[in-house]
Amino acid sequence: MNYTSTRDSSLRVTAQEAIVQGIAPDGGLFVPVEMPSLTEEDLAALSGMTYTQRAVWVLSRFLTDWTAEELAAAVEAAYGERFEEGDPAPLSRLEEGKYLLELWHGPTCAFKDMALQLLPKLLPAAAKKSGCREEIVILVATSGDTGKAALEGFMDVPGTRILVFYPQEGVSRMQKRQMTTQRGDNVAVTGIRGNFDDAQTGVKAIFGDEELAAELREKGFSLSSANSINWGRLVPQIVYYISAYCQLLADGEIAAGEQVNFCVPTGNFGNILAGYYAKQMGLPVKRFLCASNRNNVLTDFIATGRYDRNRAFFTTTSPSMDILISSNLERLLYLLTGKNDAETREKMDSLRRTGVYQLDQRELSALQEEFSGGCCDDRQAADTIRQTFERYSYLCDPHTAVAVKVWEDYRKETGDGTKTVILSTASPYKFADTVLAALGQPVPEDDFDRLEALEKLSGLPAPAALTGLKDAPCRFPEVCGAGEMGERVRKFLGQREAQ
Numbered sequence: 001m002n003y004t005s006t007r008d009s010s011l012r013v014t015a016q017e018a019i020v021q022g023i024a025p026d027g028g029l030f031v032p033v034e035m036p037s038l039t040e041e042d043l044a045a046l047s048g049m050t051y052t053q054r055a056v057w058v059l060s061r062f063l064t065d066w067t068a069e070e071l072a073a074a075v076e077a078a079y080g081e082r083f084e085e086g087d088p089a090p091l092s093r094l095e096e097g098k099y100l101l102e103l104w105h106g107p108t109c110a111f112k113d114m115a116l117q118l119l120p121k122l123l124p125a126a127a128k129k130s131g132c133r134e135e136i137v138i139l140v141a142t143s144g145d146t147g148k149a150a151l152e153g154f155m156d157v158p159g160t161r162i163l164v165f166y167p168q169e170g171v172s173r174m175q176k177r178q179m180t181t182q183r184g185d186n187v188a189v190t191g192i193r194g195n196f197d198d199a200q201t202g203v204k205a206i207f208g209d210e211e212l213a214a215e216l217r218e219k220g221f222s223l224s225s226a227n228s229i230n231w232g233r234l235v236p237q238i239v240y241y242i243s244a245y246c247q248l249l250a251d252g253e254i255a256a257g258e259q260v261n262f263c264v265p266t267g268n269f270g271n272i273l274a275g276y277y278a279k280q281m282g283l284p285v286k287r288f289l290c291a292s293n294r295n296n297v298l299t300d301f302i303a304t305g306r307y308d309r310n311r312a313f314f315t316t317t318s319p320s321m322d323i324l325i326s327s328n329l330e331r332l333l334y335l336l337t338g339k340n341d342a343e344t345r346e347k348m349d350s351l352r353r354t355g356v357y358q359l360d361q362r363e364l365s366a367l368q369e370e371f372s373g374g375c376c377d378d379r380q381a382a383d384t385i386r387q388t389f390e391r392y393s394y395l396c397d398p399h400t401a402v403a404v405k406v407w408e409d410y411r412k413e414t415g416d417g418t419k420t421v422i423l424s425t426a427s428p429y430k431f432a433d434t435v436l437a438a439l440g441q442p443v444p445e446d447d448f449d450r451l452e453a454l455e456k457l458s459g460l461p462a463p464a465a466l467t468g469l470k471d472a473p474c475r476f477p478e479v480c481g482a483g484e485m486g487e488r489v490r491k492f493l494g495q496r497e498a499q
């Protein structure tokens, strides 16, 4: 299976090259040239398998230059002991036709683990085979969840080092604690005096700094990225859409061939796009519901066909969805325009220059045929957390609550009774302050008292990955200016060399 670029359809690379390079040389995103197929017979066979077996099956369709043994070993290592016992992505049935797909049973309690536990297991072999002799240095700018998941994924992976930058004032206390206590000999974490955009701009500047790149190459280092535009982040996410469907089949909740809806709390459009790829393969999906918080650029886009990032940015209680440029939308545009690279390039250019692009009528109809958008604010999300707990004794995190609310609104508006899987993207314990407040409870000052309070209320044990941080020493207290990030990279790599 070969890959091409959304901005140049004549390009051909292997899956390994796509994953090692991260982004195409023309600035486009790597996409598969053709879509592997998934038939009703395949789904029936997959229904009888475990999650890891389903994962190997799906991955082997897209990642054709790894052997079946390599994929099986990577999948076992990824979803084995670092995940809580049992199914790594269990379905929880709230009532008939309404299911939550829990994607937060990994080591950092958010859905990013589903891909970031697997990608580091695939990358070193790929780098070697595609002729990369250098040590891979992963740079990450994070608003909270990605940084920690990438650190856990790459911790002590041979041939790699990872440096994470986070906005000093822009992540939650628990997220900061998760990152600054990170274990491992090949990791470092630095706070930035600035916001997430400053951190992201700084990382992009480092990637574009030819002088630094040459200096690093000379020392035997090659920069790479683990953010969600990397194809290696998307393909493990396709697995859980297919697996959820198979689980519904296996549990007798749906009949063979029956269509379902998926409702996805969305930021960078990576998660929901993976579902769309599953549908392209042949998964029976009627509609994707794209759920946003107050940063509702995608809701407007799906309603009007006009993407306009020139708007106020809001900080919300679902911070991982606080985003105005959804990078992975470029891959959907490529498909909506009939794989038209020139048109995709033009739209992305317009976005960069003016912050706006517009679909034509045909593209908009194609989009609306398969996607609906919806949004809600923090108060509505909090009400949903409370109502879901009262009605089902089920505790959901603020990101998941946005999706639950958007699904309820959609259902009321359209009367569409299609059975729906709502993706649950974080453990409620990761956002214990917001969840406690939503339930009308006092919010203790100390992070761990909060976990305990939530535990008492729900009877659901707090994840050991969070309670275990209580006595973990802070290893990375340092903070730097946004202009000093290049220096920080030099220091990180120099330091390790001296050892």
Ligand SMILES: *Cc1c(COP(=O)(O)O)cnc(C)c1O
Pocket (backbone or CB within 6 Å): 110, 111, 112, 145, 146, 228, 265, 266, 267, 268, 269, 270, 271, 272, 320, 321, 399, 425, 426
């Ligand atoms: C990253 C994240 C999202 C958004 O996912 P995208 O792939 O960026 O759309 C939603 N919820 C949580 C908890 C996340 O960490």
